[in-house]
Amino acid sequence: MKIGELAQQSGLTPSRIRFYERIGLLKTVERRPNGYRTYPQQAVMILGLITTAQRAGFTLDEIRTLLPSDLTHWDHAALMEALARKIADIEALQARLAQSRAHLLRLIEDIQERPDDMDCAANAHRVLTNMLADQSEALDVTSGDIRLLDTKDRRQSVSPGHRKKTASR
Amino acid sequence: MKIGELAQQSGLTPSRIRFYERIGLLKTVERRPNGYRTYPQQAVMILGLITTAQRAGFTLDEIRTLLPSDLTHWDHAALMEALARKIADIEALQARLAQSRAHLLRLIEDIQERPDDMDCAANAHRVLTNMLADQSEALDVTSGDIRLLDTKDRRQSVSPGHRKKTASR
DNA sequence: CTTGACCTTGAAGTTAGCTTCAAGGTTAGG
DNA sequence: CCTAACCTTGAAGCTAACTTCAAGGTCAAG
Incomplete structure (x- = not known):
């Protein structure tokens, strides 16, 4: 599947998916002769897993170190x-x-x-x-950090970014 | 009092105090003929107030709109x-x-x-x-945002940054 | 009159997690 | 063949709250 379709099925933007690849978070990607990325069906599940982990408070860094390349072989x-x-x-x-x-x-x-x-x-x-x-x-309550906030509109609901009529700006 | 003394008394770094001035958060400051900043005693309390508000989850922007120029005249x-x-x-x-x-x-x-x-x-x-x-x-729990995290070492305890022997790097 | 601690400025760097932009290549339909 | 929708890249921008850097001025002590 191409990146646009994966974006649709996962609810993420293509730029976000490319970003995850760049930082080494999403590795299940190959290239077609024309340079286009192509993903296995499993990629949808991996992305779902990533966003779920994020919502639970994991940073992308943490997720990367935990995510195995093979979803059936976890540490x-x-x-x-x-x-x-x-x-x-x-x-x-x-x-x-x-x-x-x-x-x-x-x-x-x-x-x-x-x-x-x-x-x-x-x-x-x-x-x-x-x-x-x-x-x-009260100067003693030092806690480990966690980022669990900014939980507003991280997900693209109706897939904006189609460069047709959206024409804002 | 000069900025170094205010830094000591408030527990903040001079750079942070200058930063607060730049964004219009700390206004009780004047200049000596030599260009040095000079603060009234009250500034210590204002900075204490700011950090307390921060720890309660207020952003600097929120604090700025709430903080009156005169501490006895609140909205x-x-x-x-x-x-x-x-x-x-x-x-x-x-x-x-x-x-x-x-x-x-x-x-x-x-x-x-x-x-x-x-x-x-x-x-x-x-x-x-x-x-x-x-x-x-569970796709419905949208909450307002708040930044209450990253609460590690915001405060300089023993006033580092004295360019004497500290010589790290 | 030199040293070192302090002060000044503006600009740029930091972190996390993306998005946006610019400039261009690809492809399917009409 | 043209057009629109897709795809590519690297670089830069965004937010918040600061810090750090570079280059220089000031001041008190010895």
């Missing part, structure tokens, strides 16, 4: 270890998020609990001082 | 709205994280529950198929 040990580590990362992040959320809730309360005899300016100072004091206490 | 309504929105963002992300975590746990179980009569290759295929099926079901 079982490395895979399980990576999964466990990723879960731990997520849990660390969850802890951080819970902290941030609690922090913000406390802040809202603190702002609203202005003593009747205090003007806004003084209240602002009171809240600020509290907040900066809070902060200096 | 109360905008601030409360932003705090509420940020909490909602965090909660959306928490939901996503819980999903990802559950997904990974299910995956681990699924891998380990290989039927005795199945070889690794066939098991790999079974697990893969399950996973990609799972994924197509």
Whole structure:
């Protein structure tokens, strides 16, 4: 199958597929005499696997080191270890998020609990001082990093990029 | 106070402080006749506020629109709205994280529950198929974005960058 | 009057994960 | 044969939040 068809079937853009090839993530590709890329059916599954892993919080780098060239020959040990580590990362992040959320809730309360005899300016100072004091206490929660965000419109739904009438710009 | 002292007191690097000025985030700065920047004591608090807000998940852009030039004159309504929105963002992300975590746990179980009569290759295929099926079901959890990650070593603890003996490179 | 720590500037580099662009080759249909 | 839709490449651009670099000015101590 050519790259356009693979793009359709996987829901990714051709540029993204070429990018994955360039960084050594997608290796199941050959060339026709005319230079066109050609992919086996399996490539659809590999791309699905990649995007699923991404959504679970794996970086492309991590995915590359885990993905075997043959989908039936995984490094079982490395895979399980990576999964466990990723879960731990997520849990660390969850802890951080819970902290941030609690922090913000406390802040809202603190702002609203202005003593009747205090003007806004003084209240602002009171809240600020509290907040900066809070902060200096919590300097220990270092967590492993994970990128699980920016989850907006990564997927092309109706395959845009057809250079026909789309003509935006 | 000069920029080096502010850097010490705030725990940020001078370059970062200059950067904040450049993007219009830190405005309380004047110049001495020799061109050196000079800051009021208040600048320490402003920088503390900025990093605290960052750790709560606010982007510098958001912080800039919320930060008043005078720390005692906040846009109360905008601030409360932003705090509420940020909490909602965090909660959306928490939901996503819980999903990802559950997904990974299910995956681990699924891998380990290989039927005795199945070889690794066939098991790999079974697990893969399950996973990609799972994924197509959950296509609705679109969340607002938030950047709350990469929380490793943003702070200079012992003020590196003194061009004395540090001499790395 | 020299040394070294500090300060200045603008420009470019970093990371991740792509997209976009420019300039061109290929192919199927009419 | 022409056109439109596809394909190719390498290079550059994008975002966020900084850092690093190069080239130079300032200042206090010895």
